[in-house]
Amino acid sequence: MLSPLPGWAGGETLSMSTATDSEVVTVSTSPIEGMRPGTSGLRKKTTVWEMTENYSLIDTAMESNGGKMLDTVVVAGDGRYYNNDAIQTIARVLAANGVSNIWIPQDGIMSTPAVSAVIRRRTADGSGEDGQGVAQGGIVLTASHNPGGPEEDFGIKYNEGLGQPAGEEFTETLYEKTLEIKSYRTLNSDGIDLSAPVGTEYQLTPTSKVTLIDPFENYLDALKSxxxxxxxxxxxxxxxxxxxxxxxxxxxxxxxxxxxxxxxxxxxxxxxxxxxxxxxxxxxxxxxxxxxxxxxxxxxxxxxxxxxxxxxxxxxxxxxxxxxxxxxxxxxxxxxxxxxxxxxxxxxxxxxxxxxxxxxxxxxxxxxxxxxxxxxxxxxxxxxxxxxxxxxxxxxxxxxxxxxxxxxxxxxxxxxxxxxxxxxxxxxxxxxxxxxxxxxxxxxxxxxxxxxxxxxxxxxxxxxxxxxxxxxxGRHFYCRYDYEGVESESANAVMDFIRSSFVGSDSGTFEANEAGIRLVGAEEFSYEDPVDGSRTSKQGLILNFELASGDPARVVFRLSGTGSSGATIRMYLERYEKDSSRHDMSAPVALKELADVALKLVKMEETTARNAPTVIT
Ligand code: G6P
Ligand code: ZN
CATH class of the missing domain: 3.40.120.10 (Alpha-D-Glucose-1,6-Bisphosphate, subunit A, domain 3)
Incomplete structure (x- = not known):
């Protein structure tokens, strides 16, 4: 365990702590398959991350920083199993790559929005206003709402200098690098004590130090604003x-x-x-x-x-x-x-x-x-x-x-x-x-x-x-069916079937069912970012319906991008009701008929052998 400057009694920020005899080492490695980040970072079974070093995050961050190594990076996690081990590993890798300031919350735990607040607000000497933050990035160790534990999920997500999750370009570059990785740099050093007082500094190399920061300060400022x-x-x-x-x-x-x-x-x-x-x-x-x-x-x-x-x-x-x-x-x-x-x-x-x-x-x-x-x-x-x-x-x-x-x-x-x-x-x-x-x-x-x-x-x-x-x-009745842990092949087959059978078909092609619900069209959602012009395609298949009342309804199918194994098919149901005398109904009940029609149309049970969703929410 690295210890802070001898004789330090805590309570105030240390000017400098002692460097240890840690040395930078280069370790040979080979690519791990399937490390493409999803909707929000990369989530994998915890065991995959026992090779945390084997992830080209810092090289990608440097490339996106115009080829210059980052000066200040925040590292924090949601406290799930492996959190603090991963923090220790990442701190070594960052230091070995020359990141000067590594900020870690005392005890290692911060919520994702709190990390974003630190990136946006924290100045070198602590608090600051929004927009004054000096960190160029943050590494957030989380698999969000996925369960945690040795047999469950762990995840790593990168946030860029404005505190936002890394964009498509970053994650794609990162993925490409994971396919080519041959070696990584780290330190031969002991771990640091994450429970030491706020302000404690650990000099990992002559040019890289870890500072334990207050997890609450910047986030509280953000909420108070x-x-x-x-x-x-x-x-x-x-x-x-x-x-x-x-x-x-x-x-x-x-x-x-x-x-x-x-x-x-x-x-x-x-x-x-x-x-x-x-x-x-x-x-x-x-x-x-x-x-x-x-x-x-x-x-x-x-x-x-x-x-x-x-x-x-x-x-x-x-x-x-x-x-x-x-x-x-x-x-x-x-x-x-x-x-x-x-x-x-x-x-x-x-x-x-x-x-x-x-x-x-x-x-x-x-x-x-x-x-x-x-x-x-x-x-x-x-x-x-x-x-x-x-x-x-x-x-x-x-x-x-x-x-x-x-x-x-x-x-x-x-x-x-x-x-x-x-x-x-x-x-x-x-x-x-x-x-x-x-x-x-x-x-x-x-x-x-x-x-x-x-x-x-x-x-x-x-x-x-x-x-x-x-x-x-008016009320938009809304609910979602999730089919979790479906085999990837069947999940893709459902999506392919919808794409080939309905998208682009003429609205006159479909007939109403007994309840008067009629498919009137289908499309696949794609998006052109109005800010950077980037295009994102295949973002969900939309089936548009007309109800017997003439009111519109919609069912969207999408594959989840946050699972760590198999596939999750999500079916989103929505119908609009202007008449307030009909608002007092539970959404799943109000949408049951529409759900049945859609499930039959897309042949959900035939293709996936599932006759019910795992979650209705
Ligand atoms: C994470 C992301 C959200 C996203 C959600 C959906 O929570 O941070 O922005 O909406 O995942 O995940 P899904 O499993 O539907 O891809
Ligand atoms: Zn979350």
Whole structure:
């Protein structure tokens, strides 16, 4: 174990620590197959990463930095099994390659949005404003919402200098390099103590040092720039406000405790599963109706998102929320009421005046959603005259939009709101989705809706806020079926079949079924990035339907890009209903008929031998 400068008592930043007798070594290696990053970094079984050094990340980062080695890089992870071993390995590789400053959070754990905040804000001597950050990149060790453990997943993701996930060009170059790798450089050295005080420095080579940084500082600054913490503290301390936050034992847990308990003064009982664990307590840390089952139950909900009528809603928390393994996803619920991620985005957009980050700048300059997300956002954006972008799945596409001036008729990029059906919501305060940000956004909406509601009077609930929204804009019934662990060949066969049988066919070709549901057309989504002009194709197959009522409906098929073995087919279902007398139905029920029609059309059971999805959310 490397020790910091002898005689150091902690408490202040060290000027310099002793170098050890570590030497740079070059080790021969050969390529590992299949190291192409997916929707969000590269996720593989943990055992694959026992060769972490064998990954051409730093060479790629240098190439994308104009051939110059990076000066400052952040390395942090979501705390899953192998987190700290990987940090030690990566620190050695970075030092051996000449990165001067390696910033690692004390104890190694940070949520993904917190890493983005460090990249964007942290100056050489600590905190800084947005845009003043000096790190040129961050290495985030996470497989997000995938389970963790020796037999489960580990992942590595690279974020670029604005704090955003690496773009297509970077990930493609990285992949090509993994096919050619012959050697890597590392240090022959002991590990460092990640639990040492913040500010501790380890001089790994004469020109490279590790500094242990405060995990919270920059991220808290970012959140405080978005929300009125004093106002929220006042609202949440009302005796009739109660909340329940499920950290799923992920990295977001410690940030939730810091914000909800330490900053806003909520009781510990507002938290559940808020201690980060290497195997997430054996759970699947994905905040959806299936995997956040205890929270779902404690919010008076059934697994299909409908209210459990046997529970008295007045005894339930006013707000329920969960974050995923790396704290970037969120689930939002009210008492006996589940808010779909697509609706959540639309609601935040319509209520931007409740959020100081937007309200103080006169509203939103732009919004964006991923293609498979529902069009609920588009309807609000249109009504409010806000430019709305539809991108492929993956946060990197939002990052580009947010950081550009051109796409907004020359206006500055901010303030910007974006999100995905996959429980991701965020804004331009960082360049990642942000689970805790979404929770504070909803708290702000609730707080504003309850201005003037005196103690003893009933609080305006999440249910009321959302149903009023539907009455105004119509409801987009939405749900998703996942077929997990399908053989890759069958999954591809389903996609090929849809492509060859429906895409480009004339709308008159198809007949309505008994229920009057008719396929009217199909297309394959591709995207031309308005900022850098890059084209991304094959981003999902869209089947457009017309219902007996004449209302439109849509079913999208897409293969997941975040699994580590086999394939996951996702089927996204959506239909629009203007009539508020028909809004009070659970989404999976409202979409069941459409789902059956689509599954039959694409021959799902015949091709995959699956007669039911693994997850409905
Ligand atoms: C990650 C990414 C998201 C993306 C999601 C979808 O969470 O950060 O941006 O929407 O994966 O993953 P999928 O499994 O559908 O490719
Ligand atoms: Zn995540």
């Amino acid at each position: 978005c929300f009125d913490f004093d106002g929220l503290k006042q609202f949440t301390s009302r005796p009739d406000f109660r909340m329940l936050f499920d950290g799923m034992h992920g990295a977001g847990s410690k940030f939730a405790r810091r914000v909800l308990v330490d900053e806003l003064g909520m009781p510990e009982s507002a938290l559940m599963r808020c201690d980060p664990l290497p195997d997430f307590g054996g759970c699947h840390p994905d905040p959806n109706l299936t995997y956040a089952s205890e929270l779902v139950k404690r919010m008076g909900l059934r697994a299909d998102g409908s209210a459990d009528d046997s529970v008295d809603a007045s005894s339930l928390p006013v707000l329920g929320a969960a974050n995923d393994g790396d704290g970037d996803r969120n689930l939002i619920a009210g008492a006996g009421f589940f808010v779909t991620p697509s609706d959540s985005m639309a609601l935040i957009c319509d209520n931007y005046d409740a959020i100081p980050q937007f309200a103080s700048k006169g509203g939103l300059n732009g919004v964006a959603r991923s293609m498979p997300s529902s069009a609920a956002l588009d309807v609000v954006a249109e009504a409010r005259g806000i430019p709305c972008f539809v991108t492929p799945t993956g946060w990197k596409f939002f990052g580009n939009l947010m950081s550009s001036k051109e796409s907004f008729d020359g206006k500055d990029y901010g303030p910007f709101l974006c999100g995905e059906e996959s429980f991701g919501t965020g804004s331009d305060h960082v360049r990642e989705k942000d689970g805790l940000w979404a929770v504070l956004a909803w708290m702000s909406i609730l707080s504003k809706a309850n201005e003037g509601v005196g103690e003893g009077e009933p609080l305006t609930s999440v249910r009321e806020i959302v149903t009023r929204h539907w009455a105004k804009y």
